[in-house]
Amino acid sequence: MSVRVALAQCAPKLGAFDRNMRMHVETIDRARAAGARIVVFPELSLTGYYLKDLASDVACAADDEKLAPLADASRDIDVLAGFVERTRDGRIHIASGYWSAGSLTHVHRKVYLPTYGIFDDARYFAAGERFDPFPTAAGQAGIAICEDAWHPSTPYLYAIRGATILFYPSASPGRGVAEGGDLGTAESCRLMDQFYAQYLTLYVVFVNRVGNEDGIGFWGGSEIVAPDGTVVARAPEFDEYLLFAEMDPALALRERARNPxxxxxxxxxxxxxxxxxxxxxxxxxxxxxxx
Amino acid sequence: MRPQREQRAGAIRPDSRDPSPLRIDEELVRRMLVQFLREESQKAGLTRAVVGLSGGVDSAVVAALAAEAFGRQNVLAVHTPYRTSSWTSLDHAAGLAEKIGIAFRVVPITPQVDAYFRDVADVSRVRRGNKMARERKSIEFDLAWPDGAVLGTSNKSELLLGYGTWFGDMASSMNPVGDLYKTQLRELAIHVAIPDAIVRKAPSAELWVGQTDEAELGFSYAQADVVLYHLVDRRARPSELVDAGFDGALVTRIRDMVRKSHYKRVMPIIAKVSLRTIGHDFLYPRDWEAD
Incomplete structure (x- = not known):
C-alpha cells in the first residue's frame, strides 16, 4: 500500500506568521483534496528564514495556540511544518513539528546551525540536541533540517535507529552559477539525496523553499528519492509548487533485503x-x- | 573525466584570455535576476523602475531585465547627457529603449552642473565627474518617486575596485547586476540580445572626453576579473596567484584597490552609544513582514 505525500514548495513571507499560517492551511486543504496522507513544508515555513532579530519576535512554545490551526488541519492528514520554538527556559530553536491525528506528535530542533558564509544561525538560535525517529503514516521517520542533512552522521543515526524516511525540510539559497551545470547548491543537494537514499536504503523527502529574502533567492527543486536511488518526483526550480509522490513503505524493506x-x-x-x-x-x- | 567540473573547481589560471572560470549559465542567471527584481521591488511597494540608460552594456542589461520583471510599460529609461557626452551613446541608449519597448527620456545635466561650478576655480575632471554622477542619480530618484525603484547598474568589477562615485552611480534602490563581473555581464548581455555595438564597445564612464575605464585603471577588465574572481570568489591569497603565474604588481594593485574602497561598499557607519544601535545590534531584515 503506497502512501501519497505532498511536498509544499512555497515562499513564506519573512516574519509574517499569520499570513504564512493561512498559506499553510490552504496548502494542506489542497494536499488533502488530492489524496495526500502527509504534507511536508520547508524549514521555518511559518516564519521565513533570514529572521535576524525577528527570530525572538516570532518565536512561540510548541503548544502555543498560534499553532492550533495546524493541529486542527492534521485530523486526516499528517503535517510537517517549520516554526521558531521558544522553550520554557527561553531558548530559541529552529524547529520542525509533526502534527498527526489532531495533535503535535514530534518536534525536531535543528542541531547543526550554520554560522559561516551567508549563514548566521548560531547568533540567533540555540542548537537542538537529539535525532529521534518517530512514527508516521508511511513508517518511522527522522527530520533533518537543512544543515543537519549536510552532516552524514544525521541520516546515519536516523537509519540505524529504524527510520525508513528522512524528511529534509530546507531553506537553501541558490548560489554558484557556473557554466556547464545546475546551480552549485542544487547539484550538492541532489547528490546528497540520492546517496543517502540509496546507501541508507530510505526515502529522502527534500522540501526546499522558493522566493527571495533580502536579495537572496531560494531555489526550490524539491524532490523525493526512493530507497533504490531513483528520483520519484522533482519540483521545478524557483517557482511555488505542490508536488505529489507515492511512497511505498515496503520498498525500503525490499531494498534492505537486496542491499543489506x-x-x-x-x-x-x-x-x-x-x-x-x-x-x-x-x-x-x-x-x-x-x- | 569531466573537464567542466575542473573548470568549475576554479583551478587558478593566470591567462586573462582564458575566461573559463568566469563562465556562467546565462539563462539561469537571467531567471534569478528577473525574480529578484520582481520580488524585492514588490516587497518595497515599488511597481515601476527607472534605469539610467547610458548607452553602455551594464545599464542595457539592467533595462532588459527590468522590462521583463516590471513589464515594459512600467520601465523608464533616462539618458542624462553632459555637453561632452558622445552622440553615439545617445543613439545606443535611444535605440535600445526602442528595441525593448520602454519609455525613453533625455534630461541634459549641463545647465545645473555648469551653474554649480561657474564661480569655482580649478575644478578637476574627477571632481566634475563625481558631481555629474550624483546629479544623474538625483534625477533618477526624482523621476522614480513615489512608486518607482532606481535600479543600480554597477557591476561586481567596479564595485570591488571602488571604480564608481559614492552616492553617484553606486547608489540605487536595488542592484540586479552587482554580483556579476564585467566579463560575465557581457556574456549575459549577449544572451538577452543586447546589440553587438553596445556589447563590444570600450567601457567608459564618459565623465570626460576620451575617458575609458581600462585606460584609466591601467588594466583590462579581462585581466582584473580573473584576479578578482580568485581573490574574492575562490578566497585565494595574493601569494598563491603570484605562484600560479599572475603578475605580482597587478595582483597587489587590485588587492589594494579592493581594500581601500571598502568603505564605499558598506552603509555609513553609525557611532554606537546606546544599548541598541542601527547596523550594529538592531538587525532586522530589509524584507521584514513585507508582502
Missing amino acids: ILRDEQHDLVLRHLAERVGLPQGLKEVLDRD
Missing part, C-alpha cells in the same frame, strides 16, 4: 572509535562496563 549494508553496520566499532576520540557519557560507560 545497514544490517551489517558495526555499531559497536563505530562507538569504540568515537569513544577513543571523545570518551563515553557517564551513564553509557556504566552500562558498557556492566556488559
Whole structure:
C-alpha cells in the first residue's frame, strides 16, 4: 500500500506568521483534496528564514495556540511544518513539528546551525540536541533540517535507529552559477539525496523553499528519492509548487533485503572509535562496563 | 573525466584570455535576476523602475531585465547627457529603449552642473565627474518617486575596485547586476540580445572626453576579473596567484584597490552609544513582514 505525500514548495513571507499560517492551511486543504496522507513544508515555513532579530519576535512554545490551526488541519492528514520554538527556559530553536491525528506528535530542533558564509544561525538560535525517529503514516521517520542533512552522521543515526524516511525540510539559497551545470547548491543537494537514499536504503523527502529574502533567492527543486536511488518526483526550480509522490513503505524493506549494508553496520566499532576520540557519557560507560 | 567540473573547481589560471572560470549559465542567471527584481521591488511597494540608460552594456542589461520583471510599460529609461557626452551613446541608449519597448527620456545635466561650478576655480575632471554622477542619480530618484525603484547598474568589477562615485552611480534602490563581473555581464548581455555595438564597445564612464575605464585603471577588465574572481570568489591569497603565474604588481594593485574602497561598499557607519544601535545590534531584515 503506497502512501501519497505532498511536498509544499512555497515562499513564506519573512516574519509574517499569520499570513504564512493561512498559506499553510490552504496548502494542506489542497494536499488533502488530492489524496495526500502527509504534507511536508520547508524549514521555518511559518516564519521565513533570514529572521535576524525577528527570530525572538516570532518565536512561540510548541503548544502555543498560534499553532492550533495546524493541529486542527492534521485530523486526516499528517503535517510537517517549520516554526521558531521558544522553550520554557527561553531558548530559541529552529524547529520542525509533526502534527498527526489532531495533535503535535514530534518536534525536531535543528542541531547543526550554520554560522559561516551567508549563514548566521548560531547568533540567533540555540542548537537542538537529539535525532529521534518517530512514527508516521508511511513508517518511522527522522527530520533533518537543512544543515543537519549536510552532516552524514544525521541520516546515519536516523537509519540505524529504524527510520525508513528522512524528511529534509530546507531553506537553501541558490548560489554558484557556473557554466556547464545546475546551480552549485542544487547539484550538492541532489547528490546528497540520492546517496543517502540509496546507501541508507530510505526515502529522502527534500522540501526546499522558493522566493527571495533580502536579495537572496531560494531555489526550490524539491524532490523525493526512493530507497533504490531513483528520483520519484522533482519540483521545478524557483517557482511555488505542490508536488505529489507515492511512497511505498515496503520498498525500503525490499531494498534492505537486496542491499543489506545497514544490517551489517558495526555499531559497536563505530562507538569504540568515537569513544577513543571523545570518551563515553557517564551513564553509557556504566552500562558498557556492566556488559 | 569531466573537464567542466575542473573548470568549475576554479583551478587558478593566470591567462586573462582564458575566461573559463568566469563562465556562467546565462539563462539561469537571467531567471534569478528577473525574480529578484520582481520580488524585492514588490516587497518595497515599488511597481515601476527607472534605469539610467547610458548607452553602455551594464545599464542595457539592467533595462532588459527590468522590462521583463516590471513589464515594459512600467520601465523608464533616462539618458542624462553632459555637453561632452558622445552622440553615439545617445543613439545606443535611444535605440535600445526602442528595441525593448520602454519609455525613453533625455534630461541634459549641463545647465545645473555648469551653474554649480561657474564661480569655482580649478575644478578637476574627477571632481566634475563625481558631481555629474550624483546629479544623474538625483534625477533618477526624482523621476522614480513615489512608486518607482532606481535600479543600480554597477557591476561586481567596479564595485570591488571602488571604480564608481559614492552616492553617484553606486547608489540605487536595488542592484540586479552587482554580483556579476564585467566579463560575465557581457556574456549575459549577449544572451538577452543586447546589440553587438553596445556589447563590444570600450567601457567608459564618459565623465570626460576620451575617458575609458581600462585606460584609466591601467588594466583590462579581462585581466582584473580573473584576479578578482580568485581573490574574492575562490578566497585565494595574493601569494598563491603570484605562484600560479599572475603578475605580482597587478595582483597587489587590485588587492589594494579592493581594500581601500571598502568603505564605499558598506552603509555609513553609525557611532554606537546606546544599548541598541542601527547596523550594529538592531538587525532586522530589509524584507521584514513585507508582502
